[in-house]
Every structure is written in structure tokens, then in C-alpha cells.
Amino acid sequence: MGKVLMKGNEVIAEAAVHAGCKYFFGYPITPQSELVAYMARRLPEVGGLFLQAESEVAAINMVYGAASAGVRVMTSSSSPGFSLKQEGISYLAGAQLPAVIVNIARGGPGLGNIQPAQSDYFQVTKGGGHGDYHTPVLAPASLQEIVELTKDAFDIADRYRTPVILLGDGMLGQMMEPVEFTEGTEIRKFDKPWATTGTRGDGTPRTITSLDLDAESLEKRNWELQRKFAAILENEVRFETYLTKDADYIMVAFGTVARITMNAVNKAREVGVRVGLIRPISLWPFPEKPFLETRGRVKGYISVEMSAGQMVEDVRLVVEGHAPVDFFGRTGGIVPTQEEIFEKIMMAARGVTV
Incomplete structure (x- = not known):
């Protein structure tokens, strides 16, 4: 095609x-x-x-x-x-x-x-x-x-x-x-003996309900x-990591915001700041593995979101206080820019918290 x-x-x-x-x-x-x-x-x-x-x-x-x-x-x-x-x-x-x-x-x-x-x-x-x-x-x-x-x-x-x-x-x-x-591409077929497609072999009807x-x-x-x-x-956990192996700071973002954040990560790398990105693909189940592998050696995490701060709570839960977890977000339908995220990274590198 x-x-x-x-x-x-x-x-x-x-x-x-x-x-x-x-x-x-x-x-x-x-x-x-x-x-x-x-x-x-x-x-x-x-x-x-x-x-x-x-x-x-x-x-x-x-x-x-x-x-x-x-x-x-x-x-x-x-x-x-x-x-x-x-x-x-x-x-x-x-x-x-x-x-x-x-x-x-x-x-x-x-x-x-x-x-x-x-x-x-x-x-x-x-x-x-x-x-x-x-x-x-x-x-x-x-x-x-x-x-x-x-x-x-x-x-x-x-x-x-x-x-x-x-x-x-x-x-x-x-x-x-x-x-x-x-x-x-072959469409995977799943056996569905529970489906309401007629009576069972013994003649009893199939019923589906959430009432009990x-x-x-x-x-x-x-x-x-x-x-x-x-x-x-x-x-069913899915995630992507980018430049996290030597990172001092790790950004966390999902969806389209992760694409913008990746550009900010590349810009920070160009000026010598070692920063990486964890992109959760499955939001539930939330990917704990990349955080467990990094939380003992990085200086901090920054969750970037188009919200007032929601995923950041899951990041803090899995980091469990092993490193600071900061947040940067825009809300009301405003998309965070690469320049704003880059500045947030540079502030973290300079030890400035807001």
C-alpha cells in the first residue's frame, strides 16, 4: 500500500x-x-x-x-x-x-x-x-x-x-x-465461548451482566x-527510554508532549547537560522498570504534561523519594514549547527549583 x-x-x-x-x-x-x-x-x-x-x-x-x-x-x-x-x-x-x-x-x-x-x-x-x-x-x-x-x-x-x-x-x-x-496482516482470533451467540451445549442460555x-x-x-x-x-507494560544511561536528570512525558520534550533534551545535550527521557506508552499499567533502574543514580526527574500535574503523582510514587521529582505543565489547552522545557532543564541543572 x-x-x-x-x-x-x-x-x-x-x-x-x-x-x-x-x-x-x-x-x-x-x-x-x-x-x-x-x-x-x-x-x-x-x-x-x-x-x-x-x-x-x-x-x-x-x-x-x-x-x-x-x-x-x-x-x-x-x-x-x-x-x-x-x-x-x-x-x-x-x-x-x-x-x-x-x-x-x-x-x-x-x-x-x-x-x-x-x-x-x-x-x-x-x-x-x-x-x-x-x-x-x-x-x-x-x-x-x-x-x-x-x-x-x-x-x-x-x-x-x-x-x-x-x-x-x-x-x-x-x-x-x-x-x-x-x-x-492476520487478525488474531480469540475463542469467546462466553459470547451471547445462542444457548450453550446443554440448552442453557448465555447471559452477561455486571449485576451480582x-x-x-x-x-x-x-x-x-x-x-x-x-x-x-x-x-502489558510499554515504554520508551531515550539517553537515560548516563543522564543526570530525566524528563518524563507521554504522547505528543514527549516529542516536544525529546527536542528539548537534544538541545540540552548540545550545551553539555546530561538529560534523558522516559516516555510511558502504557499509562496503566504505569512502567515502573525504567524508574527503578535510574532512581538511585540520577539527580532528579521532571514530569512534563499538558495539565496542572497528574502523571507526576505516579512518578513520585515509583521514585519513592530516592530523588526529587519536579513538574512543568501548561493547562487550558496550551501546549508547552521546546524553549520552555529547555529552560526548565537548565534551571534544574543550575540547582534552581520553582
Whole structure:
């Protein structure tokens, strides 16, 4: 097929089709509306079904129904719309149903604005609904990485019977880059004997629900979920490190902000400051390994985010006081610049803290 120039939102949609997704239920909201429009055109071409729901709440419950039948299904939204889906995501987690949910985050709180932000970090990583559950979260930094991580998201969802979140921001959704889709890639098939596709062999109906009125039974289900989450923690951690082996200071950033931070790291290296970068790709499970390997020898960490400071809390938890953890962020939809991040690095190198 070769490389094609596409917008981020459309890349997610096409990558989902290549991953075997034929069902999409969603609702338009800026800055992810192109994803919905692309699916409306594309899914009928592959024998799939697109339905624009009357609301985000309706869309996530339609996803619940399709996932119960064992098909690969996706929905997408942006921050305030994603907030409306939280009850349904909790239901999906409780019923152990696989689905992919895209959040192209925008400035908040409230309706906020349509500019890029990362202030949904708490909502996606800490379980935005009620109950003891987690959702795996993947955060791509480029459009080509979207292609790979969208496929991974569907595979993780099916492997563990869990909803998976693909988190971007308005910048990632709206930017255009050349991407390549590998033709003929085999779509992994997962056995789904639990799916509501008819009665069981003995004639009993298959049912899927997150409701369990017996306390002991619900506790048993919760411990089953915790064992699954432990397996995800063991097997699905993803991260990238850059120039960390000799670094005195380590920057931490995810998504598009990591790209800007990498440029600032290179600029600092040019003037003799030894600094590196840890880029979490899975936000949950959060990658502890690169921090455990560096926290005993570096002078400090700086978390760079498009928020008032959210991921920085996870960085501090894993560093456990072995080194100072500082923060630099812009919020309200403002993107931190390379020059601002570079200055933050230079202040750390000079021993200046703010």
C-alpha cells in the first residue's frame, strides 16, 4: 500500500478497520469528530455497521451490547463526552467485556475548549467509574504508532476480556503525518465461548451482566478481576527510554508532549547537560522498570504534561523519594514549547527549583 498522508483521527479509524473492528457506535465532539465521520463512510465498505448514537451514554451502552456478542467494537469521544461514558465503562469492566474506547482529550474542566490537553490522565488511569477496576491505557506519540497501538488495543481487550482506552489529544487527532498500513496482516482470533451467540451445549442460555446481588459472589468476581489486572501488570507494560544511561536528570512525558520534550533534551545535550527521557506508552499499567533502574543514580526527574500535574503523582510514587521529582505543565489547552522545557532543564541543572 505504501505511505499515505492522513489526519490522526482518520488513522485511528483505519487502523481499527485493519484490526478487524466492524462495529462503531459514537457521537461527534471536537476534536475527534473526523473519526466518527470516517467510520460512517468506511465501515459499510467492509460489511460493518456504523451508528451515530443520540448521546455518549447511549453509545457506550451500544458498545456493551455488541461486545456481549463477541465482535470487535469501538467508540470514541473527547474529554467531556468521555466523562459521560464512565458508568458504561465500569459496566464493561464488571461484565468483563472487550472493547476499545478512544479519547482525544481537550482542555477542561467542564466543557473547557477544543484545544489539546492531557488533563484526563486521572480519569483514564484511576478508573473513572465506580468499583475496583482498571482499564489498560495506551498513549501513542505519533500517527504511525497509532497504527500499531490500535491493533494492540484490540488484542489486549480480547486477551483479557477488558475495555482498553486509546488516549490521544487534540493535537494528535488533528495533525497529519505519513503512515503505512501493512496489507494482509492476520487478525488474531480469540475463542469467546462466553459470547451471547445462542444457548450453550446443554440448552442453557448465555447471559452477561455486571449485576451480582450476592455479596460473596460479587467479592469472588472482584478477586477474579484483580488476578486479571495482575496479569496485565506483568505482561502489558510499554515504554520508551531515550539517553537515560548516563543522564543526570530525566524528563518524563507521554504522547505528543514527549516529542516536544525529546527536542528539548537534544538541545540540552548540545550545551553539555546530561538529560534523558522516559516516555510511558502504557499509562496503566504505569512502567515502573525504567524508574527503578535510574532512581538511585540520577539527580532528579521532571514530569512534563499538558495539565496542572497528574502523571507526576505516579512518578513520585515509583521514585519513592530516592530523588526529587519536579513538574512543568501548561493547562487550558496550551501546549508547552521546546524553549520552555529547555529552560526548565537548565534551571534544574543550575540547582534552581520553582
